[in-house]
Amino acid sequence: MNTDTVLSLKNVSKKIKGRPIINDISFEVKKGQIYGFLGPNGAGKTMTLRMIVGLIRPTSGTVEICGHNTRKDFVRAMSNVGCIIENPELYEYLSGSDNLELLRKMEPDISASRIDEVVELVGLSHRIHDKVGTYSLGMKQRLGIAQALMKKPELLILDEPTNGLDPAGIKEFRSLVKSLSKEQGMTIFVSSHLLSEIQMICDEVAIILHGRIIKTSKVEALSAGQKITWNVTNVAKAIKLLADDFGVEAVKDTEETLSAFTDDFRIMEINSAMMSSDIGIKYVSRQQKSLEDLFMELTGGETIG
Amino acid sequence: MVKLIENEILKTFYKKRIHVIAGILLVLIALFAYGEHYTLTRTQDRVAEQLGIENAEDWKNIIGQQLQDLERRLDNPYIPDEGKASIQVRAEQLRFYLDNDVSPIGSTAARFMGQFIEQSIFLFLPLLIILLAGDMVSGEVNSGTVKLILTRPVKRWKILMAKLLALSMLEMFVIFMMALFSFAIAMVVFGYSGFNEPVITGFRVFEGQLDTSAVRTIPQWQYLMMTYAIGYFVAFVIGSLSLMVSVLVRSTSASIGIMMSTLIGGSFLSFFISDWKLTRYLFTVNLNLTSYISGSFQIVEGLSMTFSTLVLLGWSFGAIGIAFLVFTQKDILA
Numbered sequence A: 001m002n003t004d005t006v007l008s009l010k011n012v013s014k015k016i017k018g019r020p021i022i023n024d025i026s027f028e029v030k031k032g033q034i035y036g037f038l039g040p041n042g043a044g045k046t047m048t049l050r051m052i053v054g055l056i057r058p059t060s061g062t063v064e065i066c067g068h069n070t071r072k073d074f075v076r077a078m079s080n081v082g083c084i085i086e087n088p089e090l091y092e093y094l095s096g097s098d099n100l101e102l103l104r105k106m107e108p109d110i111s112a113s114r115i116d117e118v119v120e121l122v123g124l125s126h127r128i129h130d131k132v133g134t135y136s137l138g139m140k141q142r143l144g145i146a147q148a149l150m151k152k153p154e155l156l157i158l159d160e161p162t163n164g165l166d167p168a169g170i171k172e173f174r175s176l177v178k179s180l181s182k183e184q185g186m187t188i189f190v191s192s193h194l195l196s197e198i199q200m201i202c203d204e205v206a207i208i209l210h211g212r213i214i215k216t217s218k219v220e221a222l223s224a225g226q227k228i229t230w231n232v233t234n235v236a237k238a239i240k241l242l243a244d245d246f247g248v249e250a251v252k253d254t255e256e257t258l259s260a261f262t263d264d265f266r267i268m269e270i271n272s273a274m275m276s277s278d279i280g281i282k283y284v285s286r287q288q289k290s291l292e293d294l295f296m297e298l299t300g301g302e303t304i305g
Numbered sequence B: 001m002v003k004l005i006e007n008e009i010l011k012t013f014y015k016k017r018i019h020v021i022a023g024i025l026l027v028l029i030a031l032f033a034y035g036e037h038y039t040l041t042r043t044q045d046r047v048a049e050q051l052g053i054e055n056a057e058d059w060k061n062i063i064g065q066q067l068q069d070l071e072r073r074l075d076n077p078y079i080p081d082e083g084k085a086s087i088q089v090r091a092e093q094l095r096f097y098l099d100n101d102v103s104p105i106g107s108t109a110a111r112f113m114g115q116f117i118e119q120s121i122f123l124f125l126p127l128l129i130i131l132l133a134g135d136m137v138s139g140e141v142n143s144g145t146v147k148l149i150l151t152r153p154v155k156r157w158k159i160l161m162a163k164l165l166a167l168s169m170l171e172m173f174v175i176f177m178m179a180l181f182s183f184a185i186a187m188v189v190f191g192y193s194g195f196n197e198p199v200i201t202g203f204r205v206f207e208g209q210l211d212t213s214a215v216r217t218i219p220q221w222q223y224l225m226m227t228y229a230i231g232y233f234v235a236f237v238i239g240s241l242s243l244m245v246s247v248l249v250r251s252t253s254a255s256i257g258i259m260m261s262t263l264i265g266g267s268f269l270s271f272f273i274s275d276w277k278l279t280r281y282l283f284t285v286n287l288n289l290t291s292y293i294s295g296s297f298q299i300v301e302g303l304s305m306t307f308s309t310l311v312l313l314g315w316s317f318g319a320i321g322i323a324f325l326v327f328t329q330k331d332i333l334a
């Protein structure tokens, strides 16, 4: 196995009470990457993350973290991982610093001064001695991140980390993730149901739908496509032209409009081709692609729900 | 491992579970002591009235007479040796009362401590332990923090082991509090410690009869050590069972509820114990271990200190086994 693979899933499946939840998932995350895990609600993101960190056992397949199988060598695999699964979990009846201290004692070697460092990093110094029960959601989120970062993990796993953060908090979070990756070379695996969020911070992405990975790709490759809508005089002819001459699959939206996913530089070519084929163009518009559009594109029309 | 145990103990203290238990203990012991004091005064008055003496301080004469009577019977050649053994023991006890000027009708801190554990071992003590152990695992599942501890680089069995060991230490602490509080309160109420007073023990059952040939006296402090050690054993057994239930169910209230109803419901079944053989293998009917050494037990064929101890050990090991098996295998979905 490649030495700079930090996380690898091979043919992982999970059934719960006979119902398949995750089907034959495989992907690899390389050292230093910010890897996105994108999917709509109920797609199986959290379930997959639970399997990665050993909270549930895959029905079949293997998970390896830094080369250690999580089933056979749980301790060594997990000593490389910091994670937040679903929500930050905290002892409400303990203070923030006691929460961190408790976890410090469960790890092999974290120095006491490291606690002050991470508290400083997430900006909780002023409330760290208060009971967690009195924290706001955003503060709990920050403490959760401190818990995950405390051991300077090789691999940081975050499940929808911006849930419950305000816009300023989200912005701050993004820059934290980027700096962790750039300055400490940390590998980060982050799940989200927001395409824009993944586009903003990730290098590479795996897209999951109904428990299956439907695409893994570089993020640039994803954002290359935009949704273009043409309002034309002859929709049927335009669709045929796009398919025959450009290999682009277009969809008829209304009697007068069609839309397709394509790159900026091809729009002009397409426009002039249409005009030379006697298709009148009233207007052309461009939209940032939403997650729904992406799924349309990837699954050829299958809806998310 | 030491650090893991430390964590578990810390959590229990911060959750204020121990505080609640200490509070309940204090209130109950105070009430028990008051009740004991109240009945004693009544009894002393009644005894004095029946015997036609001015006040209960005249107990010395009565005990003196009883002692003489026992000594005469010891000289009687028609009483078999086995019978003499128990007479001797009784005489020895009476002699202590006279020599040390301790009234057998009154109470002492030591007697009170003994009575308290004897009375609480089959219900009250188990209830406290259920309160302590019932949320050790389910509490963390409830609050989600189980995800936190199970994603550390520590094997699952070690985490449960730390909980079990922490629990056994906390149980010891509860027993210690019980002894300390009942001693302190009884000293205030009765004013005399009486740790050297002889207590009769060594009862056995032989062929369905109470066999008193092995009875002897031991000093109170020794008797108390034995009863409180037995108390700890019972606490450990109940603790293991609660821990298992706590692993099996998700919510703390369900876990505590299940254990409490099993305990109370199960103790009703002791009504059937002499006829329905199966009931004697229930843990609930075997909890009253101290009765075997105080001689206050109900004679049931086949039931003995050894039998009850083995039954309880069986339940305890079974529960611990199941708890470990389930905890190390289960999927954490919540």
Ligand SMILES: Nc1ncnc2c1ncn2[C@@H]1O[C@H](COP(=O)(O)OP(=O)(O)OP(=O)(O)O)[C@@H](O)[C@H]1O
Pocket (backbone or CB within 6 Å): A016, A021, A039, A040, A041, A042, A043, A044, A045, A046, A047, A048, A193, B333, B334
């Ligand atoms: N305890 C459970 N028992 C059975 N099925 C479950 C359980 N929890 C979740 N599921 C199912 O597993 C599937 C995946 O759920 P999962 O929580 O992984 O979704 P997700 O991608 O994290 O969604 P979200 O964006 O809403 O967090 C869903 O279809 C859900 O119904």
Ligand SMILES: [Mg+2]
Pocket (backbone or CB within 6 Å): A045, A046, A047, A086, A159, A160
């Ligand atoms: Mg989720």
